[in-house]
Amino acid sequence: MALLEIEHVDVFYGAVQALRSVSLRVEQGEVVSLVGSNGAGKTTTLNAICGLVRPRAGDVRFDGQSIARVPTHELVRRGLVMAPEGRGIFPNLTVAENLDLGAYSRRDHGAVKTDLDRVLALFPRLNERMRQKGGTLSGGEQQMLAIGRALMSRPKLLLLDEPSLGLAPLLVKVIFDTIDAINREGVTVLLVEQNANAALKHSKRAYVLESGSIALEGDASQLRDDPAVKAAYLGE
Amino acid sequence: MLRTLGILALICAAAFGLHLVLDSIDAYWARIANLCGISILLAVSLNVINGLCGQFSLGHAGFMAIGAYVSAFFTTTLRYFDDAAGQYVTVLPLLDQSWGFVPALLLGGFAAAAAGLVIGIPTLRLRGDYLAIATLGFGEIVTIMITNFSKVGGANGLSGIPAYSNGFWIFTFAGICVLFTLHLQRSTFGRALIAIRENELAAEVMGIRTARIKIAAFVYGAFFAGIAGGLLGHFLQTISPATFGFMKSIEVIVMLVLGGLGSLTGAIIGAVTLTVLPELLRDVETSTGMPGIRMVVYSLVLILLMLFRPQGIFGQRELSLRLLRSLLPGRRKEGAPSAPAAFTAQQSVEAKTFFARAPQTLPPQNEGKK
Ligand SMILES: Nc1ncnc2c1ncn2[C@@H]1O[C@H](COP(=O)(O)OP(=O)(O)OP(=O)(O)O)[C@@H](O)[C@H]1O
Ligand SMILES: [Mg+2]
Numbered sequence: 020m021a022l023l024e025i026e027h028v029d030v031f032y033g034a035v036q037a038l039r040s041v042s043l044r045v046e047q048g049e050v051v052s053l054v055g056s057n058g059a060g061k062t063t064t065l066n067a068i069c070g071l072v073r074p075r076a077g078d079v080r081f082d083g084q085s086i087a088r089v090p091t092h093e094l095v096r097r098g099l100v101m102a103p104e105g106r107g108i109f110p111n112l113t114v115a116e117n118l119d120l121g122a123y124s125r126r127d128h129g130a131v132k133t134d135l136d137r138v139l140a141l142f143p144r145l146n147e148r149m150r151q152k153g154g155t156l157s158g159g160e161q162q163m164l165a166i167g168r169a170l171m172s173r174p175k176l177l178l179l180d181e182p183s184l185g186l187a188p189l190l191v192k193v194i195f196d197t198i199d200a201i202n203r204e205g206v207t208v209l210l211v212e213q214n215a216n217a218a219l220k221h222s223k224r225a226y227v228l229e230s231g232s233i234a235l236e237g238d239a240s241q242l243r244d245d246p247a248v249k250a251a252y253l254g255e
Numbered sequence: 256m257l258r259t260l261g262i263l264a265l266i267c268a269a270a271f272g273l274h275l276v277l278d279s280i281d282a283y284w285a286r287i288a289n290l291c292g293i294s295i296l297l298a299v300s301l302n303v304i305n306g307l308c309g310q311f312s313l314g315h316a317g318f319m320a321i322g323a324y325v326s327a328f329f330t331t332t333l334r335y336f337d338d339a340a341g342q343y344v345t346v347l348p349l350l351d352q353s354w355g356f357v358p359a360l361l362l363g364g365f366a367a368a369a370a371g372l373v374i375g376i377p378t379l380r381l382r383g384d385y386l387a388i389a390t391l392g393f394g395e396i397v398t399i400m401i402t403n404f405s406k407v408g409g410a411n412g413l414s415g416i417p418a419y420s421n422g423f424w425i426f427t428f429a430g431i432c433v434l435f436t437l438h439l440q441r442s443t444f445g446r447a448l449i450a451i452r453e454n455e456l457a458a459e460v461m462g463i464r465t466a467r468i469k470i471a472a473f474v475y476g477a478f479f480a481g482i483a484g485g486l487l488g489h490f491l492q493t494i495s496p497a498t499f500g501f502m503k504s505i506e507v508i509v510m511l512v513l514g515g516l517g518s519l520t521g522a523i524i525g526a527v528t529l530t531v532l533p534e535l536l537r538d539v540e541t542s543t544g545m546p547g548i549r550m551v552v553y554s555l556v557l558i559l560l561m562l563f564r565p566q567g568i569f570g571q572r573e574l575s576l577r578l579l580r581s582l583l584p585g586r587r588k589e590g591a592p593s594a595p596a597a598f599t600a601q602q603s604v605e606a607k608t609f610f611a612r613a614p615q616t617l618p619p620q621n622e623g624k625k
Binding site for chain 1: 443446447449450453454456457458459460461462463464571
């Protein structure tokens with residue numbers, strides 16, 4: 020049984036259809052990436068998974084249960100967490116307060132402390148900036164904070180929306196290496212990226228989204244060799 | 256529980272002490288002090304909605320009006336003069352006593368809170384300017400409804416309200432409001448409010464039930480605004496729809512902006528400043544012999560403050576012992592700039608007490624850079 024299954028999901032914004040019969044699945048322990056150009060519907064897919072928009076048709080299942088009607092806060096409690104696009108940190112709160120809010124829905128305060136240590140070990144830069152305001156961090160640090168904060172809720176499945184957006188190549192590498200590390204710790208990841216090259220390198224399987232529907236899917240390594248993918252997304 | 260009761264007793268004792276002091280000083284200044292207490296209630300409660308939760312509400316006077324009229328309805332409208340007894344008799348015998356107006360006051364607070372529940376619902380769909388206009392509309396509707404409700408005096412207002420408000424009650428309720436709000440700011444609920452203000456989408460995906468929390472902020476703020484309205488009514492003894500016009504809401508917002516939106520201490524300072532300042536400026540009027548100059552100076556002071564401290568006197572910070580200590584010479588942290596009165600970044604970090612269980616910094620680890 021897959022950890023996450025989306026079946027024939029349609030999403031509309033008013034009269035405009037943003038997703039057309041999108042199906043995808045993420046197995047326990049995988050890193051799966053979802054690539055596509057601007058406006059393809061990547062963010063919409065993640066929003067549909069975590070309950071921020073409701074599909075008009077189709078089903079979303081997490082851990083074997085349908086979550087198409089489950090509210091976002093309940094999903095967070097069950098271990099499905101998103102780090103939203105554009106970092107979405109709390110700019111006037113310190114790094115420590117941001118991370119603390121990541122554990123908002125948890126009641127096991129003792130374990131939160133050890134998770135904080137783990138997050139800070141993963142992002143040593145955050146550790147040095149615990150009392151700095153989130154909004155004054157660099158773009159890369161803010162991204163680390165967004166991911167770290169999502170990890171504080173102890174997710175089973177982490178949804179990342181364009182974590183490498185606007186980062187220098189060196190930092191892009193740091194972020195992707197961190198995603199690997201997070202995955203090694205047992206967190207399943209669904210990764211949305213426009214940087215198809217890096218995303219395919221760091222994931223096991225991938226889906227290509229084009230104007231609201233899945234155009235291609237398969238092993239990441241295979242997709243990297245696919246001539247159509249090369250031409251459209253890898254700039255080769 | 257015992258601790259809470261102890262603190263409540265302490266507040267009452269302090270309010271009683273204050274009451275005795277106010278009784279012995281010049282009645283004019285005692286009156287201003289009491290109005291300060293009511294302003295504190297208003298500013299601190301609005302700060303929860305506008306400052307902490309970031310929902311721009313212009314309807315605070317509406318909540319006040321509801322509290323004022325509902326409580327006055329119980330103590331005044333439902334009272335009649337009994338010729339045989341030669342005195343006023345109330346429907347509820349309790350209300351004959353001065354302290355008996357507390358139930359009426361609370362009913363006013365609950366009525367306002369119920370209105371807060373209703374007005375909280377549009378906040379789920381409306382943001383910023385649109386919410387401001389919707390709440391403004393709410394305030395106007397309340398006053399129009401009162402104007403057309405002859406049982407409570409209509410446009411002429413309601414007079415003959417018994418003078419039950421005094422320093423004791425005003426400062427007891429102000430103290431309770433400040434204490435509750437302080438506690439709230441440090442609770443999980445307070446953190447959720449601030450998260451919504453900072454980034455609503457991010458708050459939602461962190462598992463915060465943003466809809467509920469926003470409505471709760473309105474209910475909480477409205478309750479204490481209702482109490483403040485009831486206290487004001489039983490203080491002024493005469494209320495009319497005009498008392499609670501939208502300028503009243505603006506006045507409370509100016510208090511918040513002046514003190515620093517989002518800061519409890521700022522709200523208190525702003526409330527006191529804007530209640531006392533117009534009175535002090537009366538002297539300017541008499542000494543210059545220019546009637547009306549008072550409001551000009553008042554506005555100038557506000558403009559200058561906003562020019563030089565746009566974030567308000569306190570910004571989003573709180574006045575705490577820690578902040579005071581860090582301002583003392585010789586105890587300043589190394590490397591902090593030595594500008595005397597300015598709140599430096601370092602101090603602001605120290606003074607920030609939004610989170611009671613903020614994680615401690617761990618021993619430094621190696622930089623993760625390649
Ligand atoms: N709230 C909304 N209301 C109306 N249309 C929307 C809304 N959000 C997204 N859309 C539309 O839905 C389509 C898919 O948007 P989406 O944000 O999912 O794209 P994306 O793949 O994440 O793009 P990007 O890479 O630029 O982030 C776009 O055409 C967009 O304009
Ligand atoms: Mg997107």
